Amino acid sequence: MDNLPVLLRSYGIQPTLQRLAVAEGVLGMDSHPSADQVLARIRERYPTISRATVYNTLNLFVKKRLLRTQNLRDGTVLFDPNAGPHHHFVDEETGEVLDVAWDAIRVAGLESLDGLEVSEFQVVMRGRRRSRN
Amino acid sequence: MDNLPVLLRSYGIQPTLQRLAVAEGVLGMDSHPSADQVLARIRERYPTISRATVYNTLNLFVKKRLLRTQNLRDGTVLFDPNAGPHHHFVDEETGEVLDVAWDAIRVAGLESLDGLEVSEFQVVMRGRRRSRN
DNA sequence: ATCGCTACTTAGACTACGTCCAAATTCGCT
DNA sequence: AGCGAATTTGGACGTAGTCTAAGTAGCGAT
Incomplete structure (x- = not known):
């Protein structure tokens, strides 16, 4: 949790400032945020980050298996930081x-x-x- | 299946022409259509039905428990004509x-x-x- | 250091799904 | 027939998400 760059690299993700911000935001949130909830959370600290970047990054994290998506809410995808089965x-x-x-x-x-x-x-x-x- | 008006009434749904068209469409479809798939299906037969009506009607059917919704696809709700547990x-x-x-x-x-x-x-x-x- | 290539970020346009609204139509009842 | 309630309708609107084209940053080789 403390060394995010290393964590990202271990998943094959090149750490950038924006990706670290997204990782920090999504991993620290209470369980299952939507993309726009993550965006709002991150903009509290990094108000200039773009919406496209957050979406890109979340999708990248899913592809690299740092996150998973869950269909548990009508009409929107939730991101699940819990990688293991549950x-x-x-x-x-x-x-x-x-x-x-x-x-x-x-x-x-x-x-x-x-x-x-x-x-x-x-x-x-x-x-x-x-x-x- | 043959007597739709009776079926609708038994669920507390006032049968109208549009509602019968929606019922006919959604109940006859291979398992789990989205709202817009239902709309497209129905318009083959009833090309003038409005999108709002189909959405209204599907939601009414769900409220009356003739259908259920399922979150099984990213970003869209699927309607499930199978009322029983499965x-x-x-x-x-x-x-x-x-x-x-x-x-x-x-x-x-x-x-x-x-x-x-x-x-x-x-x-x-x-x-x-x-x-x- | 700078060149050049690739990766990343960005704003805004765009699409898809769904709801809302106000007007028009139809229905059920007397 | 006439009235009030229910239903339908097109279009405006909102939200979630993707795409695009341009700009920026990182990185390796000279």
């Missing part, structure tokens, strides 16, 4: 997205699907956050 | 969406999630269609 819970009231640990859920039966070769999967849940008591 | 498989090459029978997959562990009350869930898979042999 599931997702969507709060029905707020739309907020939470990670669910991979090992918390067991899924069986994927091998025996007729003509389908599954390369990845996740469980997508919707519901409400229970009030703690 | 899982989804997305072809990584084409983006095509296939239903997977609910009973084909077993999921365990949802009850014991810390602060989360799951009201619905599905497994979303990505991969390739295996060539039949």
